[in-house]
Amino acid sequence: MTSKQTIDTLIHAEWIIPVEPANQVLQQHSVAIKGGLIIDILPAEEARQSYLAEKVIELPGQILIPGLINTHGHAAMSLMRGLADDLPLMEWLTEHIWPAEQKLVGDDFVAVGTELAIAEMLRSGTTCFSDMYFYPDVAARVAHQHKIRAHISVPVLEFPSAWANNADEYIKKGLEVSDQYRNHPLIQVGFGPHAPYTVSDESLSRIRILANELDATIQIHLHETAQEVSDALAESGKRPLQRLADLDLLSPRLQCVHMTQVDDTDLALLSEYGCHVLHCPESNLKLASGISPVSKLLEAGVNVALGTDGAASNNDLNLLGEMRTAALLAKAQSGNATAVPAHQALRMATINGAKALGIDRVTGSLECGKAADIVAVDLNDLGLQPLHNPASQLVYTDCSRQVSHVWVNGELLLDDHQLTSFDLHTLSNKVKAWRDKIANCDKHTT
Amino acid sequence: MTSKQTIDTLIHAEWIIPVEPANQVLQQHSVAIKGGLIIDILPAEEARQSYLAEKVIELPGQILIPGLINTHGHAAMSLMRGLADDLPLMEWLTEHIWPAEQKLVGDDFVAVGTELAIAEMLRSGTTCFSDMYFYPDVAARVAHQHKIRAHISVPVLEFPSAWANNADEYIKKGLEVSDQYRNHPLIQVGFGPHAPYTVSDESLSRIRILANELDATIQIHLHETAQEVSDALAESGKRPLQRLADLDLLSPRLQCVHMTQVDDTDLALLSEYGCHVLHCPESNLKLASGISPVSKLLEAGVNVALGTDGAASNNDLNLLGEMRTAALLAKAQSGNATAVPAHQALRMATINGAKALGIDRVTGSLECGKAADIVAVDLNDLGLQPLHNPASQLVYTDCSRQVSHVWVNGELLLDDHQLTSFDLHTLSNKVKAWRDKIANCDKHTT
Numbered sequence: 020m021t022s023k024q025t026i027d028t029l030i031h032a033e034w035i036i037p038v039e040p041a042n043q044v045l046q047q048h049s050v051a052i053k054g055g056l057i058i059d060i061l062p063a064e065e066a067r068q069s070y071l072a073e074k075v076i077e078l079p080g081q082i083l084i085p086g087l088i089n090t091h092g093h094a095a096m097s098l099m100r101g102l103a104d105d106l107p108l109m110e111w112l113t114e115h116i117w118p119a120e121q122k123l124v125g126d127d128f129v130a131v132g133t134e135l136a137i138a139e140m141l142r143s144g145t146t147c148f149s150d151m152y153f154y155p156d157v158a159a160r161v162a163h164q165h166k167i168r169a170h171i172s173v174p175v176l177e178f179p180s181a182w183a184n185n186a187d188e189y190i191k192k193g194l195e196v197s198d199q200y201r202n203h204p205l206i207q208v209g210f211g212p213h214a215p216y217t218v219s220d221e222s223l224s225r226i227r228i229l230a231n232e233l234d235a236t237i238q239i240h241l242h243e244t245a246q247e248v249s250d251a252l253a254e255s256g257k258r259p260l261q262r263l264a265d266l267d268l269l270s271p272r273l274q275c276v277h278m279t280q281v282d283d284t285d286l287a288l289l290s291e292y293g294c295h296v297l298h299c300p301e302s303n304l305k306l307a308s309g310i311s312p313v314s315k316l317l318e319a320g321v322n323v324a325l326g327t328d329g330a331a332s333n334n335d336l337n338l339l340g341e342m343r344t345a346a347l348l349a350k351a352q353s354g355n356a357t358a359v360p361a362h363q364a365l366r367m368a369t370i371n372g373a374k375a376l377g378i379d380r381v382t383g384s385l386e387c388g389k390a391a392d393i394v395a396v397d398l399n400d401l402g403l404q405p406l407h408n409p410a411s412q413l414v415y416t417d418c419s420r421q422v423s424h425v426w427v428n429g430e431l432l433l434d435d436h437q438l439t440s441f442d443l444h445t446l447s448n449k450v451k452a453w454r455d456k457i458a459n460c461d462k463h464t465t
Numbered sequence: 466m467t468s469k470q471t472i473d474t475l476i477h478a479e480w481i482i483p484v485e486p487a488n489q490v491l492q493q494h495s496v497a498i499k500g501g502l503i504i505d506i507l508p509a510e511e512a513r514q515s516y517l518a519e520k521v522i523e524l525p526g527q528i529l530i531p532g533l534i535n536t537h538g539h540a541a542m543s544l545m546r547g548l549a550d551d552l553p554l555m556e557w558l559t560e561h562i563w564p565a566e567q568k569l570v571g572d573d574f575v576a577v578g579t580e581l582a583i584a585e586m587l588r589s590g591t592t593c594f595s596d597m598y599f600y601p602d603v604a605a606r607v608a609h610q611h612k613i614r615a616h617i618s619v620p621v622l623e624f625p626s627a628w629a630n631n632a633d634e635y636i637k638k639g640l641e642v643s644d645q646y647r648n649h650p651l652i653q654v655g656f657g658p659h660a661p662y663t664v665s666d667e668s669l670s671r672i673r674i675l676a677n678e679l680d681a682t683i684q685i686h687l688h689e690t691a692q693e694v695s696d697a698l699a700e701s702g703k704r705p706l707q708r709l710a711d712l713d714l715l716s717p718r719l720q721c722v723h724m725t726q727v728d729d730t731d732l733a734l735l736s737e738y739g740c741h742v743l744h745c746p747e748s749n750l751k752l753a754s755g756i757s758p759v760s761k762l763l764e765a766g767v768n769v770a771l772g773t774d775g776a777a778s779n780n781d782l783n784l785l786g787e788m789r790t791a792a793l794l795a796k797a798q799s800g801n802a803t804a805v806p807a808h809q810a811l812r813m814a815t816i817n818g819a820k821a822l823g824i825d826r827v828t829g830s831l832e833c834g835k836a837a838d839i840v841a842v843d844l845n846d847l848g849l850q851p852l853h854n855p856a857s858q859l860v861y862t863d864c865s866r867q868v869s870h871v872w873v874n875g876e877l878l879l880d881d882h883q884l885t886s887f888d889l890h891t892l893s894n895k896v897k898a899w900r901d902k903i904a905n906c907d908k909h910t911t
Contacts, residue, residue, distance in 0.1 A: 344790075407903070450850045
């Protein structure tokens with residue numbers, strides 16, 4: 020008899036979509052995990068012969084996919100979920116969200132809101148989230164506690180907040196957070212200049228220089244609405260993307276969030292400089308911001324990834340649902356039912372996200388040598404039957420609650436639908452307490 | 466002490482949105498049910514004093530809403546869920562759906578597919594579904610077995626199918642189904658001329674006369690795509706809606722499915738004649754058919770209700786999700802974040818559906834004297850916290866799997882997430898058997 024190799028975890032699944040290579044669906048295959056890494060993907064029969072695993076997980080009727088990557092959000096804003104819906108963007112921001120933030124945002128608000136968001140994201144298959152909010156040090160700390168992969172974009176604005184008084188202080192504090200997590204296996208820190216209309220040329224240039232020195236990413240809300248673009252044109256004669264180009268900010272480091280407004284010049288710039296577009300379709304719909312021309316961007320070779328945005332404008336952090344919305348919307352927007360087919364939508368939610376965040380060597384697909392960031396979805400549910408096409412079922416049916424297991428870096432964080440690292444009772448009480456504080460504050464401001 | 470009135474069921478809920486009156490959210494109220502009817506809605510404290518119920522249900526943290534009404538679908542097509550996605554409409558129909566239907570559709574196909582659809586719809590809060598498919602007698606039989614409310618539109622085409630050879634036979638057999646269910650408490654039968662391009666003027670005129678005689682509804686796929694309208698214009702110089710107007714078919718009996726193409730003349734006709742629009746946003750997106758101008762229709766006083774369409778073009782029958790998509794899409798389509806707010810979206814999924822199907826005296830809202838068609842949604846889930854606004858949470862978060870209880874006509878059909886009238890094991894095996902037959906058939910035709 021041949022001696023078996025000892026490993027940590029062996030997962031036997033009915034189907035596996037590794038994402039790389041593209042459009043592949045493996046049947047009756049297994050994933051072998053050791054030291055947090057995927058060391059093998061092979062037919063189940065061979066796997067049973069070759070490996071002796073500390074933990075063996077059998078998943079009949081279930082599918083394994085790479086962990087989903089939520090490339091844009093404001094985790095702590097989960098505490099303001101549904102606080103002031105169905106309002107125009109500016110009324111929503113100036114009369115509800117900003118006043119509440121000015122009064123309430125601090126360490127505990129961000130800690131509780133981020134923990135709530137991480138719980139929701141893990142349960143719906145997200146293994147890596149990108150965050151842009153005040154107190155990024157707190158968001159990073161909570162992500163570290165719960166062992167989820169995180170990309171923290173330190174916010175930079177010219178305006179004061181409870182966290183910092185001006186752009187210099189945001190940047191200074193951001194650099195401290197960046198130093199603190201320099202060698203962290205799961206947490207990566209970049210810059211998050213809020214938007215062209217809230218950050219000066221000077222600050223943007225400083226961020227460019229620092230990002231190059233630190234080999235860090237830059238995430239910015241860009242061309243979110245037609246108004247933003249027309250205001251910029253009226254003020255400066257330049258579209259915001261052109262202004263960033265003139266400031267030499269366009270590069271594969273740049274993550275452009277939203278981009279509902281894309282003309283031919285924009286398209287050429289994005290593709291020439293390898294900038295990434297972080298598409299948040301549900302937030303764009305809900306705030307009536309517009310619809311990003313995703314098919315056009317993809318055809319031009321632009322890397323498009325997905326984000327939920329904050330739960331105050333979505334109102335959930337379900338990236339499986341976002342993937343579905345993105346696929347459906349792209350077809351209507353392009354007038355072509357073949358646009359963004361199921362496998363491509365899944366790529367947007369996984370490997371494209373990893374590319375956008377600059378971590379595609381580590382995650383984004385199920386390949387040997389990559390981190391074991393893996394999600395299992397149970398397709399046995401009657402609402403997902405009959406099963407003619409696993410990829411299609413995953414993207415086009417309502418299956419977020421079918422996520423059964425989630426691994427990040429080989430750690431099992433969701434075990435048969437149960438979060439392994441949360442005290443949900445305590446969290447729920449903290450969330451309820453914040454609910455009351457926020458409601459009172461909103462009542463008095465409006 | 467005062468003597469209490471004896472009733473069948475008393476439900477104590479944290480919140481109730483009765484839909485009528487509009488925009489109302491009751492807190493700590495109860496619903497009293499007797500003989501299948503809602504006989505009282507009152508504060509929980511009073512309810513406990515006034516009623517002695519055979520069954521008392523406590524729903525802390527849960528919300529009661531009227532049962533959802535899915536006004537357009539093809540239930541049996543659930544068996545073709547995900548069969549051939551990401552294809553243009555005509556290739557999808559002619560190379561996959563129609564060949565499969567021609568070979569396989571019959572009594573058992575429709576029975577199993579409809580049972581599968583009813584199970585999925587009940588679990589996600591639908592208490593009444595409208596169906597248009599071959600073997601409407603079978604769909605009605607299965608709906609009767611499972612005690613769900615159903616509106617059956619008998620299909621009429623000039624083309625043969627396994628069920629009938631020509632329009633005359635479709636109509637003749639349809640009249641038999643109509644007779645059979647004339648006095649049924651839950652099932653109502655109307656006419657379903659498939660579309661303007663598949664039904665002749667003669668047949669449409671006959672249907673108009675019969676519908677008037679029988680006081681029956683007429684449901685038709687109309688202005689689904691720009692192509693349909695331009696083809697009609699090229700052929701006859703008339704838009705399809707105008708042709709129906711000339712045939713004297715426009716009236717409150719008429720249910721226009723899709724209507725992604727609406728010009729000012731269409732808008733005037735729809736509103737003048739009180740025709741209903743059955744909006745199926747997810748199917749319209751998936752097939753790249755277009756986006757119905759819902760806000761414009763509502764502003765013009767047109768009654769707009771919601772449908773999922775069949776699971777082969779959606780791919781689920783989750784009307785809560787459809788409500789969310791409709792609300793989000795209306796904002797982007799009208800460029801107005803205040804368009805179709807949460808309460809209005811809920812009306813589209815309930816009372817507007819009842820109006821469209823001509824049963825709003827019986828159902829569509831929680832009011833004394835109406836049938837007890839009621840849905841409970843559990844808002845305790847962490848993914849729905851914090852709870853600032855119940856209506857908003859219901860519409861904008863992912864809560865289809867939070868539907869805990871469903872009553873139709875006072876009968877409890879979903880009890881704490883469990884279907885009460887299904888043998889799911891047997892159903893699942895039948896569905897799997899059909900999956901294999903359909904896959905083989907599709908393999909040989911493509």
